[in-house]
Amino acid sequence: xxxxxxxxxxxxxxxxxxxxxxxxxxxxxxxxxxxxxxxxxxxxxxxxxxxxxxxxxxxxxxxxxxxxxxxxxxxxxxxxxxxxxxxxxxxxxxxxxxxxxxxxxxxxx
Amino acid sequence: xxxxxxxxxxxxxxxxxxxxxxxxxxxxxxxxxxxxxxxxxxxxxxxxxxxxxxxxxxxxxxxxxxxxxxxxxxxxxxxxxxxxxxxxxxxxxxxxxxxxxxxxxxxxx
DNA sequence: TAAAAATACTCCATAGGTATTTTAT
DNA sequence: ATAAAATACCTATGGAGTATTTTTA
Numbered sequence: 451x452x453x454x455x456x457x458x459x460x461x462x463x464x465x466x467x468x469x470x471x472x473x474x475x476x477x478x479x480x481x482x483x484x485x486x487x488x489x490x491x492x493x494x495x496x497x498x499x500x501x502x503x504x505x506x507x508x509x510x511x512x513x514x515x516x517x518x519x520x521x522x523x524x525x526x527x528x529x530x531x532x533x534x535x536x537x538x539x540x541x542x543x544x545x546x547x548x549x550x551x552x553x554x555x556x557x558x559x
Numbered sequence: 560x561x562x563x564x565x566x567x568x569x570x571x572x573x574x575x576x577x578x579x580x581x582x583x584x585x586x587x588x589x590x591x592x593x594x595x596x597x598x599x600x601x602x603x604x605x606x607x608x609x610x611x612x613x614x615x616x617x618x619x620x621x622x623x624x625x626x627x628x629x630x631x632x633x634x635x636x637x638x639x640x641x642x643x644x645x646x647x648x649x650x651x652x653x654x655x656x657x658x659x660x661x662x663x664x665x666x667x668x
Numbered sequence: 669t670a671a672a673a674a675t676a677c678t679c680c681a682t683a684g685g686t687a688t689t690t691t692a693t
Numbered sequence: 694a695t696a697a698a699a700t701a702c703c704t705a706t707g708g709a710g711t712a713t714t715t716t717t718a
Contacts, residue, residue, distance in 0.1 A: 455642075456565045458683085472698060485684045487698060497642060499649040506692050507697060514649045521641040525634065532630040533561065533606060540608040540623045567708090581673060594709045596673060615717050616672060 459493040460522050462486055463501060467519040470509045561605045568602040569631050571595055572610060576628040579618045 465475040466486065476486040494501050501515040511519060574584040575595065585595040603610050610624040620628060 456567065458565065473696090481683090482685055483698070484686085484700080487700090489683080491699085497646065497649075499645055504698065507695095509698085512649075514645050517648060518641070518645050521645075522638075525638050525641060528637075529631075529634050532627070532634060533564075536608055536623050536627050536630075537606065539626060540621075582671090590708090591710055592673070593675080593711085596675095598708080600674085613673065616670095618673085 454496045455493060457526075459489055459496075460526060462489050463493060464519065464523055464526070466490060466502065466509070467511055467515060470511070472509065563605045564602060566635075568598055568605075569635060571598050572602060573628065573632055573635070575599060575611065575618070576620055576624060579620070581618065 462475070462479060462481075465479050466472060469475040469478065472486055472490075473483045476483040479486065490501065499514055499518075500512050501518065503510045503512055571584070571588060571590075574588050575581060578584040578587065581595055581599075582592045585592040588595065599610065608623055608627075609621050610627065612619045612621055
């Protein structure tokens with residue numbers, strides 16, 4: 451994986467991919483539109499992948515952008531599940547599993 | 560998910576989890592030992608999860624740390640696959656799939 | 669004492685802000 | 694004329710370095 455990309459980029463990308471509108475996405479992310487534009491451009495440059503087509507007054511996902519929207523969303527969701535389950539383990543809520551984890555987060559859901 | 564954690568933290572965590580030695584892990588990551596210690600502490604504070612037991616002259620993973628080592632490693636690998644496949648799509652190497660993606664990166668492997 | 673991680677400080681790279689320009693209708 | 698994104702420039706947060714301290718076999 452590119453060693454410059456951070457979660458920030460992925461989250462910003464998903465926001466723009468959902469809104470297809472930089473200003474609105476920036477607003478939702480509580481950052482400025484130029485800041486968002488820069489981070490997306492940085493992500494595109496770093497990956498060497500064009501994520502969006504910027505037209506007249508319309509932003510569209512490229513084909514690769516569509517793929518990444520779906521897959522990255524799933525990946526971040528999975529990571530979120532992992533961290534939430536780790537927190538449960540840490541806090542000892544699920545006592546009987548605390549020292550017996552065998553591999554799947556789905557066991558607690 | 561915690562909104563402060565970045566990939567950096569996860570990569571640093573995996574390095575320490577593998578070496579169980581901050582100085583060696585820092586060396587491998589090409590950063591200083593204090594820098595690494597700080598990032599790991601930051602990750603622990605942010606998640607509210609203790610990842611390592613720092614003993615005498617021995618660092619050990621906590622139970623939750625062991626879980627996270629395994630799961631985060633898998634998650635980052637999956638993300639790496641996603642980005643690599645996206646790059647292939649973008650560069651048009653896999654021409655017949657370029658406009659027909661349906662959901663699984665395993666199709667090309 | 670020695671080997672390791674944690675602190676204290678300093679510095680600087682870069683994320684992000686404001687103002688403005690560009691672009692396309 | 695207007696709505697949107699990109700660019701220019703500036704600020705300042707925090708990642709990272711060096712030096713030092715703490716800790717415990």
